[in-house]
Amino acid sequence: MxxxxxxxxxxxxxxxxxxxxxxxxxxxxxxxxxxxxxxxxxxxxxxxxxxxxxxxxxxxxxxDLQRLQRRVHAEQRARISDLLHEQTTADHFFEGMARLEKEKVSGIQYAADFGEAQAALQSALAGATSLIRTAHPITRPAESLKVSLSIDLPRLERGVGLKTIYPDSARARGPERDYAKTVSEHGAEVRTIAGSFIRCIIIDELLAVVSDYRTVPAPRDTGWLITHPGILAFVTQVFETQWEMAAPWMGDRARSVDGGTITNTRTREILRRFSRGETIKQMASGMGLSVATINSEISNLYEQTGTSSQFALGAWWASSDERKLTP
Known part of the structure; x- marks a missing residue:
C-alpha cells in the first residue's frame, strides 16, 4: 500500500x-x-x-479519480506557492533588519567595516580638546604604534590629555614599551592590567567607539559608534573602573636590582622551571625550598618586572635577555 x-x-x-x-x-x-x-x-x-x-x-x-488527482495537485502547488511567498517575505524582512542595524539610531551607529569606523574616529580625534581614553587589550602592531605616535604627540603638546590601558603582557613587547615611554614623557598616563578588559576609545566624553562583543573574541575591524549621553556615560564608567584596577606604567621594561639584572641564580631557576610547566609544590621539592619561599620569590619578581600575573611574568621571561645568563 x-x-x-x-x-x-x-x-x-x-x-x-x-x-x-x-x-x-x-x-x-x-x-x-x-x-x-x-x-x-x-x-x-x-x-x-x-x-x-x-x-x-x-x-x-x-x-472521478483523475479529477481528484488534479484537484490535489492544484492544492499542493498552491501551498508550495504560499511557502515560497512566505520565504521571500522573510528574506525581505531580514534584509530590512540588516539595513536597520547599520543605521544610526538614537546615538548608536554600527560600523560594519574598518574604513567606516576609522573615518568617524579620526574625525572625532582631530577635534579633540580635553581628554582621550583608550583601552587596547590586543597587541598593537609596531607600524600602527608609529602612526599613532606621530598623531598623539602633537595632540599632547596642545594640551589634550591621554589615558590609555594595555595588558600586562605589553611590558614585554618592545614597540609598546617604546610608545608608552615616549607618550609618558609628554604627559600621557599609561597603565597595564592583568586579565581581559573591554576594548574602547572615548573622546572628550562626546564619542565612544566600542568593539562588537556580540561575538567573542570581538572582531578587530567592526564596532559601535556611541554618542547617546546615557550609554556614553556608562562606557566611560567602565573605562574608569578598569583604570582603577590597572597599574601605572611609563614604558620601563622592569626595575633592575643590584648588578643591573632583575633576576639572580635562584629566581632564574624558578623561572626556568615555571616555563617548563612545574607547579609551585614541584619547584619547592626540586629546589629544596619551602612553598612559602617560592611564593615570596615570585611576588618579588612581579614587583621587579612590573607584572601581576603568571601569564605576564612568563611573557616577560620569554622575551628577556636574562634567560641567557647562567646558571
Missing part, C-alpha cells in the same frame, strides 16, 4: 495511506456500491475525498 504524507489546505496533516478496510470499501465504491459512511474505513475515504456525500440518496459515492 502506498503512503504519502502532506499538509492539507486547511493546515491539517493528510496521510495518503489506506487501511485494509478502507481499500476494501474503495473497491466497492469504484464498482458502484454506495456507502453509508458508517463502515470501518469509510472515514479515511471521506477525509481524502475519494468518496463524497450525495444528499439525494443519503449515501457516499466514489469520485
Amino acid at each position: 502506498a503512503k504519502v504524507n502532506e499538509t492539507g489546505s486547511s493546515g491539517a496533516h493528510k496521510d495518503w495511506h489506506l487501511s485494509y478496510n478502507a481499500l476494501a470499501l474503495t473497491r466497492r465504491a469504484f464498482h458502484g456500491h454506495p456507502l453509508t459512511g458508517d463502515e470501518p474505513g469509510a472515514d479515511e475515504l471521506i477525509e481524502l475525498g475519494i468518496v463524497v456525500y450525495e444528499p439525494w440518496n443519503r449515501r457516499y459515492a466514489a469520485v
Whole structure:
C-alpha cells in the first residue's frame, strides 16, 4: 500500500495511506456500491475525498479519480506557492533588519567595516580638546604604534590629555614599551592590567567607539559608534573602573636590582622551571625550598618586572635577555 504524507489546505496533516478496510470499501465504491459512511474505513475515504456525500440518496459515492488527482495537485502547488511567498517575505524582512542595524539610531551607529569606523574616529580625534581614553587589550602592531605616535604627540603638546590601558603582557613587547615611554614623557598616563578588559576609545566624553562583543573574541575591524549621553556615560564608567584596577606604567621594561639584572641564580631557576610547566609544590621539592619561599620569590619578581600575573611574568621571561645568563 502506498503512503504519502502532506499538509492539507486547511493546515491539517493528510496521510495518503489506506487501511485494509478502507481499500476494501474503495473497491466497492469504484464498482458502484454506495456507502453509508458508517463502515470501518469509510472515514479515511471521506477525509481524502475519494468518496463524497450525495444528499439525494443519503449515501457516499466514489469520485472521478483523475479529477481528484488534479484537484490535489492544484492544492499542493498552491501551498508550495504560499511557502515560497512566505520565504521571500522573510528574506525581505531580514534584509530590512540588516539595513536597520547599520543605521544610526538614537546615538548608536554600527560600523560594519574598518574604513567606516576609522573615518568617524579620526574625525572625532582631530577635534579633540580635553581628554582621550583608550583601552587596547590586543597587541598593537609596531607600524600602527608609529602612526599613532606621530598623531598623539602633537595632540599632547596642545594640551589634550591621554589615558590609555594595555595588558600586562605589553611590558614585554618592545614597540609598546617604546610608545608608552615616549607618550609618558609628554604627559600621557599609561597603565597595564592583568586579565581581559573591554576594548574602547572615548573622546572628550562626546564619542565612544566600542568593539562588537556580540561575538567573542570581538572582531578587530567592526564596532559601535556611541554618542547617546546615557550609554556614553556608562562606557566611560567602565573605562574608569578598569583604570582603577590597572597599574601605572611609563614604558620601563622592569626595575633592575643590584648588578643591573632583575633576576639572580635562584629566581632564574624558578623561572626556568615555571616555563617548563612545574607547579609551585614541584619547584619547592626540586629546589629544596619551602612553598612559602617560592611564593615570596615570585611576588618579588612581579614587583621587579612590573607584572601581576603568571601569564605576564612568563611573557616577560620569554622575551628577556636574562634567560641567557647562567646558571
